[in-house]
Every structure is written in C-alpha cells, then in structure tokens.
Amino acid sequence: MESLITLLLCSFAFNPSPTWATTLQSSHFKELICNQCQQYCENTDLVTAGNTRVGKAGPRGLRGFPGPRGPIGEPGVIGPRGRNGPVGARGSEGVVNMTLIEQSMDRKIEEVHQMYAPRSCDGVKSDAALSRTDSGGVFKLFIPEVGVRNLFCDLTDDGGNWVVFQRRMYGNVNFYRGWGDYVKGFGDLQGDHWLGLEALHQMTNRGNIEMKINMITSDGIHWSAKYSNFNIGPGSENYTLSVSGYSGNATLDRFSPHTNQQFSTKDADHDLWKGNCASRREGGWWYRGCAQSNLNGNFNKTDKKGIYWGADSGIKLLRFSEMKFRRRS
Structure with missing residues (x-):
C-alpha cells in the first residue's frame, strides 16, 4: 500500500x-x-508551469574554433594634432676633428698641385724651388700614377733640365737596402738619395729620354757617360733597364752591358749569377753576373763591394756619382 x-x-x-x-x-x-x-x-x-521537464545542466563543453575574421572596418577619423612637447635641453658643444680637416685640406692641395705642378724639370721656374743649390734645387713635380713628389732638378749641367735620380757624395745614407725601399725611394734630395724605381718607370716609359752619369774617381778624375736612350720597365718586369747610345769620356762604357737586366736587391734576386749579386756587392743594381759598374755599392768599401766603374785595369773606385735623365730636345 x-x-x-x-x-x-x-x-x-x-x-x-x-x-x-x-x-x-x-x-x-x-x-x-x-x-x-x-x-x-x-x-x-x-519543473515548469507548462509541464515541460528539463534535465539538470551538464558540464561546459570544449570551446569551439573561432569563426572567420570579419571584414576590416572603415578607418576612423584622424584626431586633432596634439600640443607640441617641451623643447629639449641644448646638447654639449661638439669637438672639431682637426685630423679630418687637415686630411681634407691635404687632398685639396694635392689636387691643385696635380693641376699645376710641372711633370719634368724643363717646366720648373727657378723661383718655385723649395730649396736651392749652385746647380739647381728641389721642386714639386707631378708623376703619373705616383702623385706629386719632391725631386731635385739640375738646371745648369749641359743645358740643364735634368731630373736627378741617384747621387752619392757624402756616404751618410745606407744604400744596402731591400726591394721596398728601392721601389719607393729614400735619402736626402740635396745629398745622397735614390728617387725610386716606380717613379723612374713612370717618368721614362714614354720614350724620348736621355740619361747622363757624372763621376769623380778616388784620385779626382771627372768622368761622364751619356746615353741617348734610357727607359725603366714596369714593376711586373722588375724594372728592367733599357739603355743605349753611349758617349762620354769614361775609359769604357760600363753601364750598357747591364741593359735588359732586371733590378736586384739583397731580398729580391733577379740576376743571372747562381748566387745573389746584390748581397755580394752590397747594393741594389741591374746586376747580371755580377756587375761592370756598381754605383749603389757600399760607400766605405775599397773593393768590389764599394762604388766603382770598370776600367782597363779592373775597377776604378769613385768618391762621387750622380745619375740623371731628361727629355731629348
């Protein structure tokens, strides 16, 4: 019940x-x-009044995937410009870079020199000399592919206009040097010096160049050797010598035998001898096997390591030598 x-x-x-x-x-x-x-x-x-029965709510299901993005709305209206911010504090004073200014000025000066500097000694004006001697002076010349360089111009000997590229007179400059020094040059332009193989090449490779050597022997005899053709080849050929057309009062022509020979130094052996002539003769020269002349030898040596010119009885030591070139007139 x-x-x-x-x-x-x-x-x-x-x-x-x-x-x-x-x-x-x-x-x-x-x-x-x-x-x-x-x-x-x-x-x-x-239970509802409508007699509908609904079960108790179950746990929340997993969130579904988001629906597709709706289309981009129209851009909003640009708002009014805001007020200007406060003015910042003034910065500290900058430092002037004098090095850059000086470099810029040097470049400008170099450009002016290239435009107006003469390219050989026959174009110099005596009052433009940086320094003077009885025979000439130091001038600024423009050398193609090298730039503006100071060179010594002999303005008196045999009509003048000579570019002096080698001189030995005091013995206070060491000529027993490596390849790099002989390529770029060294010494004192008013004393003992070597112009440099690259400058020699650039100034003689267009032809029509003559060359002269003045010498004074150890016993005071003055010799000269003049050549109607003179040319120095490029660095790719180790500055090969080309010289011919000898005239002069030296006992013998002891420079032409070195023609077609490459330049050699103690660290760059290009001679035809089995050893290194530059080391054997203590200089830098167009050695062959080894040398009939050695004007870049050791100033203080009294044998074949010294400065000499070949003579009938062997070698003649020198106390002065000067090598120079100019355009043929």
Whole structure:
C-alpha cells in the first residue's frame, strides 16, 4: 500500500495537472515528495508551469574554433594634432676633428698641385724651388700614377733640365737596402738619395729620354757617360733597364752591358749569377753576373763591394756619382 502511494506521488510530481502544479510548489508537499521520491527531489527546480521537464545542466563543453575574421572596418577619423612637447635641453658643444680637416685640406692641395705642378724639370721656374743649390734645387713635380713628389732638378749641367735620380757624395745614407725601399725611394734630395724605381718607370716609359752619369774617381778624375736612350720597365718586369747610345769620356762604357737586366736587391734576386749579386756587392743594381759598374755599392768599401766603374785595369773606385735623365730636345 505504501509503495502504491509513493508511486502515485511520483506520478503526480512528474506529470502534474494544472491544479496539482500549484500544490507541488508548497514547501510542505515538496518535502513529502522528496522524502518519497528521490528523482523528483533532484529535478524539482526544473519543473515548469507548462509541464515541460528539463534535465539538470551538464558540464561546459570544449570551446569551439573561432569563426572567420570579419571584414576590416572603415578607418576612423584622424584626431586633432596634439600640443607640441617641451623643447629639449641644448646638447654639449661638439669637438672639431682637426685630423679630418687637415686630411681634407691635404687632398685639396694635392689636387691643385696635380693641376699645376710641372711633370719634368724643363717646366720648373727657378723661383718655385723649395730649396736651392749652385746647380739647381728641389721642386714639386707631378708623376703619373705616383702623385706629386719632391725631386731635385739640375738646371745648369749641359743645358740643364735634368731630373736627378741617384747621387752619392757624402756616404751618410745606407744604400744596402731591400726591394721596398728601392721601389719607393729614400735619402736626402740635396745629398745622397735614390728617387725610386716606380717613379723612374713612370717618368721614362714614354720614350724620348736621355740619361747622363757624372763621376769623380778616388784620385779626382771627372768622368761622364751619356746615353741617348734610357727607359725603366714596369714593376711586373722588375724594372728592367733599357739603355743605349753611349758617349762620354769614361775609359769604357760600363753601364750598357747591364741593359735588359732586371733590378736586384739583397731580398729580391733577379740576376743571372747562381748566387745573389746584390748581397755580394752590397747594393741594389741591374746586376747580371755580377756587375761592370756598381754605383749603389757600399760607400766605405775599397773593393768590389764599394762604388766603382770598370776600367782597363779592373775597377776604378769613385768618391762621387750622380745619375740623371731628361727629355731629348
């Protein structure tokens, strides 16, 4: 009988008539039903007046994928310009880079010299000399592919206009040097010096050049050797000598035998001898096997390591030598 009553109560609870729906809302009756019918107790807050029964909400499911991006909206209206910010503090005074300024000025001066500097001694003006001697002076000349260089011009000997590229007179400059020094040049232009093989090449490679050697022997005899053709080849050929057309009062021509020979130094052996002639003769020269003349030898030696010119009886030591060239007139 009790089970039958419970069954009827549950039936009324889940399928109430309109009249019973109001009754079911009373707290006393809910308590009675809950005591008898667990299912109604769990779902009583989901019973509606329309007799629709809804189950208890389950757990939240996984979030779905986002939908497609919508179209870009119209750009907004540009707002009014804001107020100007405060003026910043003034920076410290900069430092003038004098090195860069000086370098720029040097380049400008170099460009001016290249435009107006003469390219040979026949174009110099005596009042433009940087320094003077009885025979000539030091002038700025422009050398192609080298730039503006100071050179000594002999303006008096045999009509003048000579570019002096070698001189030995004091013995205070060491001529027993390596290849790099002989290529770029060294010494004092008013004393002992060597112009440089690259400058020699650039100033003689266009032809029409003559060359002269003045010498004073150890016993005071003045000799000269003049050549109507003189040319120094490029560095790629180790500054090969080309010389011909000898005339002069030296006992013998001891320079022409070195023609077609490459230049050699103690660290660059280009001679035809099995050893190194530059080391053997202590100089730099167009050695062959080894030398009939050695004007760049050791100034203080009295043998074949010294400065000499070949003579009938062997060699003639020199106390002065000067080599120079000019364009033929």
